[in-house]
Amino acid sequence: MNALDYRSFAEAWEERATIRTRPRRRVEDDQRLIYPLSRQPLVLSATFQQGCPQLRDFVLVQSLYKFINDVVIFETEIVDRTARRIAKDHFAVRFPFACRYDAMTVVVDEDYHALVAMDFLQQTIALTGIEPIVLPGEIELSRAIPAALAQVPASLRDALELICVGIAENTLTDDVAAFARDDTVKPSVKGLMADHLLDEGRHSSFWARLTRIYWQAAPEHEREAIARVLPVFLGQYLTNEIQQTFDFSLIQALPISEDLRQALREEVLGLAYPINHQHPLLGNILRFFRASSMLESSCVQDALRDYLP
Numbered sequence: 001m002n003a004l005d006y007r008s009f010a011e012a013w014e015e016r017a018t019i020r021t022r023p024r025r026r027v028e029d030d031q032r033l034i035y036p037l038s039r040q041p042l043v044l045s046a047t048f049q050q051g052c053p054q055l056r057d058f059v060l061v062q063s064l065y066k067f068i069n070d071v072v073i074f075e076t077e078i079v080d081r082t083a084r085r086i087a088k089d090h091f092a093v094r095f096p097f098a099c100r101y102d103a104m105t106v107v108v109d110e111d112y113h114a115l116v117a118m119d120f121l122q123q124t125i126a127l128t129g130i131e132p133i134v135l136p137g138e139i140e141l142s143r144a145i146p147a148a149l150a151q152v153p154a155s156l157r158d159a160l161e162l163i164c165v166g167i168a169e170n171t172l173t174d175d176v177a178a179f180a181r182d183d184t185v186k187p188s189v190k191g192l193m194a195d196h197l198l199d200e201g202r203h204s205s206f207w208a209r210l211t212r213i214y215w216q217a218a219p220e221h222e223r224e225a226i227a228r229v230l231p232v233f234l235g236q237y238l239t240n241e242i243q244q245t246f247d248f249s250l251i252q253a254l255p256i257s258e259d260l261r262q263a264l265r266e267e268v269l270g271l272a273y274p275i276n277h278q279h280p281l282l283g284n285i286l287r288f289f290r291a292s293s294m295l296e297s298s299c300v301q302d303a304l305r306d307y308l309p
């Protein structure tokens with residue numbers, strides 16, 4: 001794909017974007033879960049179920065708060081920044097107007113997702129009476145993108161940023177989809193995630209197409225320089241460190257004995273995935289590399305050899 005082949009999704013956005021078509025989601029006062037058990041394995045551990053099963057809902061509510069906090073950081077500090085610079089033609093990689101118009105719809109969507117998430121957080125606090133513990137001030141991308149950008153010349157930083165955001169947006173889409181399919185959670189939560197997914201499916205394709213436009217026009221020396229730092233980005237992006245720190249803070253907030261608290265910390269230490277081809281997010285990431293045509297390049301194949309099955 002080259003820039004002249006790009007076709008805008010403006011009409012689809014006008015007809016289907018959640019900011020155009022969806023009502024406000026109101027959290028229900030029912031017996032369904034506020035957050036999927038599968039996304040907080042701490043509550044499924046034998047130690048938790050034997051020692052403090054009555055605190056399950058507190059842990060799930062706090063986990064929802066972290067998820068919402070992550071969404072707000074991701075949408076407003078990561079995706080918004082890149083999409084806005086593309087839309088305003090302040091990006092080193094130049095794109096035609098159709099791309100820039102679509103980038104501005106991404107800005108609108110992502111800021112709206114953050115607003116909806118903040119609204120849902122306030123509704124949940126009002127319903128449950130549970131205030132959030134101290135939430136992380138950053139997400140994995142907050143570290144991974146700067147770490148990768150520091151390894152390439154200034155002239156390539158925007159191109160690498162485009163690729164990093166593309167990886168993240170394509171990963172998020174499957175993450176939200178799994179959330180939206182869980183029938184154990186409240187309908188409002190499922191609806192919130194289904195709304196988000198409707199927009200993110202469009203976004204993931206947008207970032208893959210822009211990356212494809214850049215990659216197919218990039219000279220080989222740029223491809224090689226970017227490929228070399230992909231493991232730096234993935235190593236930071238796939239880490240469990242921020243989640244682990246949050247889980248430790250959550251355990252500290254539980255009204256339990258110190259012995260049980262220490263046992264739960266040991267459970268958390270065993271939850272991290274290896275950062276290699278076995279990591280559950282790698283399938284989504286490799287699909288992005290294929291869709292963007294990056295995986296056709298031998299330099300990318302070489303750089304990702306530890307991540308390929």
